Amino acid sequence: NAGVTQTPKFRVLKTGQSMTLLCAQDMNHEYMYWYRQDPGMGLRLIHYSVGEGTTAKGEVPDGYNVSRLKKQNFLLGLESAAPSQTSVYFCASSYPQGRWVLLKDNEQFFGPGTRLTVL
Amino acid sequence: GENVEQHPSTLSVQEGDSAVIKCTYSDSASNYFPWYKQELGKGPQLIIDIRSNVGEKKDQRIAVTLNKTAKHFSLHITETQPEDSAVYFCAASIRYSSASKIIFGSGTRLSIRP
Numbered sequence: 671n672a673g674v675t676q677t678p679k680f681r682v683l684k685t686g687q688s689m690t691l692l693c694a695q696d697m698n699h700e701y702m703y704w705y706r707q708d709p710g711m712g713l714r715l716i717h718y719s720v721g722e723g724t725t726a727k728g729e730v731p732d733g734y735n736v737s738r739l740k741k742q743n744f745l746l747g748l749e750s751a752a753p754s755q756t757s758v759y760f761c762a763s764s765y766p767q768g769r770w771v772l773l774k775d776n777e778q779f780f781g782p783g784t785r786l787t788v789l
Numbered sequence: 790g791e792n793v794e795q796h797p798s799t800l801s802v803q804e805g806d807s808a809v810i811k812c813t814y815s816d817s818a819s820n821y822f823p824w825y826k827q828e829l830g831k832g833p834q835l836i837i838d839i840r841s842n843v844g845e846k847k848d849q850r851i852a853v854t855l856n857k858t859a860k861h862f863s864l865h866i867t868e869t870q871p872e873d874s875a876v877y878f879c880a881a882s883i884r885y886s887s888a889s890k891i892i893f894g895s896g897t898r899l900s901i902r903p
Contacts (some may be wrong), residue, residue, distance in 0.1 A: 674832070709797070712878055712893040713833070760832050777823065778891070780832030
């Protein structure tokens with residue numbers, strides 16, 4: 671299993687450009703998440719999905735859109751990039767609540783990250 | 790709103806010594822507390838977790854303690870080794886019937902001095 675993969679690994683955009691970050695997981699997880707990581711601020715949730723065809727806003731959703739057309743993919747879109755969106759973006763996935771009785775039912779599996787710079 | 794505070798932001802310890810990272814959370818409904826380790830250039834990876842019905846959990850050199858009354862939880866690493874150098878994140882999660890909400894601390898950069 672590849673686990674959680676993200677493409678691209680690095681990207682430089684100019685202000686106003688658009689782009690889509692792709693997250694894919696092969697663990698048949700129901701839940702998927704997009705986070706951004708900024709120095710001194712930890713991981714902040716942008717959007718998440720509890721299943722194919724569903725999305726919900728997280729802590730910092732403004733300026734981003736997401737889609738979950740297939741269970742294994744979760745796309746993060748920036749329609750008009752701004753310098754404030756310069757960050758490292760992490761995708762994660764996890765099992766659904768209640769399916770696993772013990773231990774790891776809340777564990778999130780993270781991808782390797784995408785470093786985005788907006789000039 | 791919900792908040793998780795993590796201290797210290799940086800920590801340097803001599804190889805073989807112990808390291809302690811502390812976190813506090815604000816929402817008393819939080820019931821799951823994972824710790825993630827992030828190595829350079831990689832995504833965070835779960836190393837240990839604890840649930841609100843347990844006060845302490847140990848896994849080899851790593852232990853986590855939880856004080857629900859004070860809303861504190863801590864990560865303890867004993868006999869530190871160079872490979873322990875990384876950024877560590879605590880988190881607090883609230884489980885609802887349909888989804889969980891997880892808030893991360895700001896991270897601790899741990900350096901192990903040889």
